[in-house]
Amino acid sequence: MTPIIRVEQIADYVGQEVTVRGWVYNRTDKGKLVFLLVRDGSGFVQCVAFKGDLEPGLFDQIVRLPQESSVVVTGPVRADQRAPGIPGGFEVGVKQIEIVQAADEDYPMALKEHGVDFALDNRHLWLRMPSQWAILRVRATVISAIREWLDSNGFVGMDTPILTPAACEGTTTLFETPYFDEGKAYLAQSGQLYNEANIFSFGKVYCFGPTFRAEKSKTRRHLTEFWMVEPEMAFCDLDQLMELEEQFVGHIVQRVLKERTPELKSLGRDLSKLEKITPPFPRISYDDAVAMIDQMRAETDDPEQKELLKIEWGMDFGAPHETALTNRFEKPVFVYGYPTQVKAFYMEPWPGRPEVCKSVDLLAPEGYGEITGGSERISSPDLLVERLDQHKLPHEAFKWYLELRRFGSVPHSGFGMGVERTVSWMCGIEHIREAIPFPRTIKRVYP
RNA sequence: UCCUCGAUAGCUCAAUUCGGCAGAGCGGGCGGCUGUUAACCGCUAGGUUCUAGGUUCGAGUCCUAGUCGAGGAGCCA
Numbered sequence: 200m201t202p203i204i205r206v207e208q209i210a211d212y213v214g215q216e217v218t219v220r221g222w223v224y225n226r227t228d229k230g231k232l233v234f235l236l237v238r239d240g241s242g243f244v245q246c247v248a249f250k251g252d253l254e255p256g257l258f259d260q261i262v263r264l265p266q267e268s269s270v271v272v273t274g275p276v277r278a279d280q281r282a283p284g285i286p287g288g289f290e291v292g293v294k295q296i297e298i299v300q301a302a303d304e305d306y307p308m309a310l311k312e313h314g315v316d317f318a319l320d321n322r323h324l325w326l327r328m329p330s331q332w333a334i335l336r337v338r339a340t341v342i343s344a345i346r347e348w349l350d351s352n353g354f355v356g357m358d359t360p361i362l363t364p365a366a367c368e369g370t371t372t373l374f375e376t377p378y379f380d381e382g383k384a385y386l387a388q389s390g391q392l393y394n395e396a397n398i399f400s401f402g403k404v405y406c407f408g409p410t411f412r413a414e415k416s417k418t419r420r421h422l423t424e425f426w427m428v429e430p431e432m433a434f435c436d437l438d439q440l441m442e443l444e445e446q447f448v449g450h451i452v453q454r455v456l457k458e459r460t461p462e463l464k465s466l467g468r469d470l471s472k473l474e475k476i477t478p479p480f481p482r483i484s485y486d487d488a489v490a491m492i493d494q495m496r497a498e499t500d501d502p503e504q505k506e507l508l509k510i511e512w513g514m515d516f517g518a519p520h521e522t523a524l525t526n527r528f529e530k531p532v533f534v535y536g537y538p539t540q541v542k543a544f545y546m547e548p549w550p551g552r553p554e555v556c557k558s559v560d561l562l563a564p565e566g567y568g569e570i571t572g573g574s575e576r577i578s579s580p581d582l583l584v585e586r587l588d589q590h591k592l593p594h595e596a597f598k599w600y601l602e603l604r605r606f607g608s609v610p611h612s613g614f615g616m617g618v619e620r621t622v623s624w625m626c627g628i629e630h631i632r633e634a635i636p637f638p639r640t641i642k643r644v645y646p
Numbered sequence: 647u648c649c650u651c652g653a654u655a656g657c658u659c660a661a662u663u664c665g666g667c668a669g670a671g672c673g674g675g676c677g678g679c680u681g682u683u684a685a686c687c688g689c690u691a692g693g694u695u696c697u698a699g700g701u702u703c704g705a706g707u708c709c710u711a712g713u714c715g716a717g718g719a720g721c722c723a
Contacts (some may be wrong), residue, residue: 229686230679249680266673283683309657309673310684316715317657372721389723414721415647427723507719517719560723569723617723630717642715 201273206242207461209289212276219244219291222327223268223302225310233262235293236284237272242461243284243329246272248293261296267306267327269299285329286461322637323646333462334633337455338622342407344454345428345618348447349405354430357397359390359406364596372413374423386411391613392545392600394431395576398611399603405430417641419630420518420568422619424639431613437547437557437575440612441533444561444571445478448531448616452476455625468627472565475529482533485555486512488524495523515541521568528564535559544590545583547575547610559614567624573614580604 204217221239228234231250236243250258264270274294282290307317308324318325325331350356362376362384378384390406397404407428414421432443452473455463463470483491489512496508507519515537516524525532536549539556546556557575562568577583583604587597594601622634632638637646 225684227682227685228679229682232680232682234682234685236683245683247681251680279681281681281683304674305656306673307656311658311672312684313657314716316653410723412722416721417716418718418722421722425723515721517721519719572723615723620723631723 206237206239206244206284207286209242209244209276210278210286213278213289214276216273216275216294217291218271218273219246220271221269223264223266223270224327224329225266226262226264228262231258233258235261235264235270235272237270237291238327238329238332242286245282245284245290246274246293246296247290248296252292252294253296257296260298260301261293264298265302265304265306266310267302269302271297271299285333285465319632319638319643320645326636329465331633333459333465334622334626334628335636336462337459337625338618338634340455340459341451341618341622341625342426344451345407345447345616347454348450349428349430352403354403354405355397355401357390357394357401357404357406358408359387359393359397359429361387361408361411363387372415374411374413388412389427389615390429391431391615394429394613395600395611396603398431398433399607402434403430403432415641418518419632420620420623422631422635422638422640425631425635426618427615428618429613429615431611433609433611435575435612436610437535437559437612440573440575440614441480441482441535441559442478444533444559444573444614445480445531448480448561448571449476449478451621452625463626466626466628468625472529473625476531480530480533480561481528482535485534485536485538488516488534491527492516492520492523513538513540518568521562522566525562525564525566525568531561531563531570533559533561542574544586544592545574545576547577548582557612561614563620563624565624565627567620570620570624571614571616573612575610575612578604578608578610580608 201216201218203220204212206219219237219239221237223235224238224243225236226233233248235246237246248258248261272291272293274292277290277292278288279290280288282288307321308328364384373385373388375383375385388410394404394406405428408426409424410427411424413423456470456473460470489510492508492510496505499505508523510520535558536555537558539546539548539554542556542558546558549555549557559573560569561571563570577586580601583601587594619631619634623631628634632640
């Protein structure tokens with residue numbers, strides 16, 4: 200019996216006869232010779248058919264086989280440097296071919312660049328293109344690496360609710376939905392507050408799921424529905440948080456490199472840049488970061504840059520600031536100690552400097568910007584009440600959250616990491632919408 | 647919410663500073679080719695130039711309004 204193989208393992212079958220099941224991605228016919236580039240989900244492999252090797256009539260069908268036709272191909276595997284594909288360098292000589300379905304001839308995705316609108320309208324088919332296939336394979340590995348590292352480092356996976364009663368952080372806009380007799384519920388934009396409850400039972404936890412933000416952001420870094428992993432730890436301060444984050448991110452990058460090199464290469468990613476991503480990561484304070492940006496602003500001659508890089512102590516960083524800052528580093532860089540006024544209500548103040556809080560963002564290199572945001576949380580019940588009042592947040596909604604500080608409060612910290620931004624950085628792609636199978640943006644909920 | 651840009655064949659795009667016959671490549675169809683890499687060669691079909699007005703002898707092109715989209719600011723992961 201001929202083994203049915205996956206293309207990603209084809210190197211193990213050189214010289215053997217195998218069966219490959221998949222779809223015709225491209226067809227090139229040259230008279231009595233035809234090349235089919237077949238994808239099977241695990242890779243792309245070239246299948247070569249000679250007219251003389253096949254039953255009369257069958258070759259004529261293959262020559263006319265439309266793109267995306269489903270086929271079962273059987274024949275010997277050969278190593279051949281000329282053969283394209285992913286991983287490439289191998290081909291299957293066609294001895295038998297079963298045409299499961301000859302696809303319709305009006306398949307809309309051409310083997311070349313498409314406009315954004317067209318590609319997104321056809322996302323259900325665009326997913327079949329090698330670039331999208333490669334990116335989403337990297338995404339799956341990023342997710343797997345996230346869970347693997349947390350699960351093997353004492354974290355307990357906790358699912359936090361997606362339907363929530365109110366804003367976790369009062370600032371951003373929420374999607375709302377009717378909720379029986381209770382009035383309205385809101386789609387979660389973070390599981391953090393629930394995780395702060397969870398740590399008092401489990402010590403170290405993480406939640407991982409979709410989050411929703413009705414922000415009217417229209418940039419290459421934003422989705423309205425995106426995936427976020429949020430670890431939270433009891434007995435953890437800001438320094439320990441940064442140590443943990445760099446181990447975590449380093450692990451994810453190295454595992455992607457180990458398992459997804461063919462995919463990254465097919466995307467044209469510069470692997471040497473990722474190979475450098477190992478702990479420790481540089482750490483700079485917000486104060487120093489402001490000074491660095493101010494200096495860069497003074498050094499640039501570009502008037503547009505000068506305007507974009509305007510900064511004063513107390514302002515949050517915009518994308519241009521982050522990009523300028525990270526361009527100075529080859530690794531992700533921690534920026535810690537942001538002004539209290541630009542951050543959420545629950546962040547622990549810096550000892551002796553109430554205008555600064557114990558927050559930290561991790562900014563990815565090559566212009567990819569913020570991939571994690573975290574902080575040490577306020578552990579004092581009195582201070583937390585004070586902050587709720589300052590932010591004009593209702594005590595009633597936060598009653599349960601305040602109780603966490605009354606029954607065994609401890610220093611604790613956590614962060615959130617955006618999966619799509621991380622995947623975009625790994626893959627070196629331009630736009631976050633390619634880092635999720637079916638992107639949701641302010642202008643798109645189809646398909 | 648603001649700024650900038652865009653919309654022409656199924657797709658990607660042309661169509662001359664300054665208005666004058668609607669074009670090419672890919673994809674489709676037909677034919678050719680035993681090593682193609684988004685193959686190549688020949689033939690062929692394919693158009694309400696986003697919508698509505700306006701200027702003009704004449705508008706894809708100029709003007710007005712609108713629709714849709716893009717990426718940037720703000721906000722954020």
